[in-house]
Amino acid sequence: MDRRSALKLIAGASVGMAAAPLASARTPSLDQPPNFVPADISPRRIIRQVVGLRPFRPAGYVVRAERFSRRKTLVHHYGHGGAGVTMSWGTAAQAERALLSASNERTVAVLGCGVIGLTTALLLRRRGMDVTIYAQALPPHTTSNIAGAVWGPSSLYRREAVDETFAARFVDAARVSQRAFQHFANDPRYGVYWLRQYDFSLREPSGEREAQPLDHLYPGLVRHTEPDRWFGYPSVTENHVLMIDPDIYLRALMADFENAGGRIVMTRFETPSDVARLSERVIVNCTGLGARDLFGDEDLRPMRGQLTMLLPQPELDYAYTAWEGGILYMFPRRSSVVLGGTTDLDEYSTEPSAAETARQIEGHARIARRLAGLERVGG
Ligand SMILES: Cc1cc2nc3c(=O)[nH]c(=O)nc-3n(C[C@H](O)[C@H](O)[C@H](O)COP(=O)(O)OP(=O)(O)OC[C@H]3O[C@@H](n4cnc5c(N)ncnc54)[C@H](O)[C@@H]3O)c2cc1C
Numbered sequence: 001m002d003r004r005s006a007l008k009l010i011a012g013a014s015v016g017m018a019a020a021p022l023a024s025a026r027t028p029s030l031d032q033p034p035n036f037v038p039a040d041i042s043p044r045r046i047i048r049q050v051v052g053l054r055p056f057r058p059a060g061y062v063v064r065a066e067r068f069s070r071r072k073t074l075v076h077h078y079g080h081g082g083a084g085v086t087m088s089w090g091t092a093a094q095a096e097r098a099l100l101s102a103s104n105e106r107t108v109a110v111l112g113c114g115v116i117g118l119t120t121a122l123l124l125r126r127r128g129m130d131v132t133i134y135a136q137a138l139p140p141h142t143t144s145n146i147a148g149a150v151w152g153p154s155s156l157y158r159r160e161a162v163d164e165t166f167a168a169r170f171v172d173a174a175r176v177s178q179r180a181f182q183h184f185a186n187d188p189r190y191g192v193y194w195l196r197q198y199d200f201s202l203r204e205p206s207g208e209r210e211a212q213p214l215d216h217l218y219p220g221l222v223r224h225t226e227p228d229r230w231f232g233y234p235s236v237t238e239n240h241v242l243m244i245d246p247d248i249y250l251r252a253l254m255a256d257f258e259n260a261g262g263r264i265v266m267t268r269f270e271t272p273s274d275v276a277r278l279s280e281r282v283i284v285n286c287t288g289l290g291a292r293d294l295f296g297d298e299d300l301r302p303m304r305g306q307l308t309m310l311l312p313q314p315e316l317d318y319a320y321t322a323w324e325g326g327i328l329y330m331f332p333r334r335s336s337v338v339l340g341g342t343t344d345l346d347e348y349s350t351e352p353s354a355a356e357t358a359r360q361i362e363g364h365a366r367i368a369r370r371l372a373g374l375e376r377v378g379g
Contacts, residue, residue: 056301063091114135199237200230316337319332
């Protein structure tokens with residue numbers, strides 16, 4: 001991809017769950033909307049609520065090698081915002097390249113056991129390196145377990161804070177990562193599956209939208225602009241998307257890493273000097289939001305997200321996003337129906353907010369009524 005295309009892409013995909021690219025084709029007029037089984041949205045069906053802090057950097061994720069503590073190499077790999085699962089295989093490949101061009105050492109310490117640490121560690125182990133993960137928390141107690149996770153590079157950067165170099169690396173990483181996840185979808189042990197997804201928009205479309213460089217990663221992408229057929233929504237984008245259930249997926253990655261001979265040690269690092277005391281000469285920093293305190297990156301900021309889990313509804317076979325005075329997204333898993341979402345910057349509280357739960361329940365119940373044909377947009 002040329003740089004202009006990369007920047008064009010980045011302009012359309014910087015923030016928000018609904019950042020899946022809009023489509024280039026109109027639906028033939030005879031195309032009926034698919035039959036939606038409405039989600040059963042009610043406070044009585046709530047199983048639990050979870051809150052996580054996304055490691056958000058306006059300038060995007062960091063992959064960079066530097067000299068550390070005289071004879072050591074430190075490779076930073078963190079700051080994936082709302083897209084850590086999505087980007088993991090692509091940015092891990094970039095971190096691996098940074099490591100290989102900075103050092104010939106074969107014994108590596110990986111700090112952090114979220115999706116970024118595990119993916120990086122697995123990649124290096126498969127290259128035959130001797131890898132130990134050091135982490136304070138392991139799955140299921142990481143932010144990565146709270147991720148949706150819908151495959152989509154959203155809430156990853158601020159468009160005004162990134163340059164062309166980042167744009168090109170981002171596009172490359174997204175492609176590599178999506179390709180890697182396609183392989184996992186062939187194996188039920190990983191909890192990765194395809195799902196049809198809709199973006200319900202209340203905004204009138206302003207003409208045809210140009211094709212975007214990552215469109216091909218969203219198979220079946222089409223935009224519907226027939227409100228009469230689509231419950232009154234002026235614009236509905238439809239595509240298929242990869243879903244990753246992080247509880248299943250991270251457990252499988254840990255098993256893969258340990259079965260491949262990798263080691264995991266639980267420990268907390270308070271300062272860079274603690275890190276420097278590790279025996280390994282190459283260290284990969286995958287501490288997510290922890291990198292802010294541990295290595296003093298003040299550009300790294302928490303982006304709080306709250307999810308509401310409902311009892312599972314196996315007949316649901318689609319996901320959606322919508323923007324109605326705030327983001328709303330829904331997707332089914334084997335173990336629950338997941339309702340989101342929030343993107344509150346610089347909020348550190350990990351307590352669920354009752355007001356946010358009420359917003360999600362009311363908003364999603366409204367959408368369910370529309371999809372059942374009981375109500376229309378604006379009426
Ligand atoms: C509500 C919500 C929804 C999301 N939805 C999606 C989605 O749909 N798709 C998607 O791709 N992403 C999504 N994300 C984002 C995703 O969760 C993050 O980008 C991802 O978890 C970041 O992974 P990580 O490995 O960098 O961090 P973490 O999972 O936080 O892992 C960090 C690791 O470092 C360790 N650590 C940190 N500090 C120290 C220290 N000082 N000493 C020792 N160990 C330390 C931790 O214990 C942990 O093991 C969502 C996030 C939230 C909160």
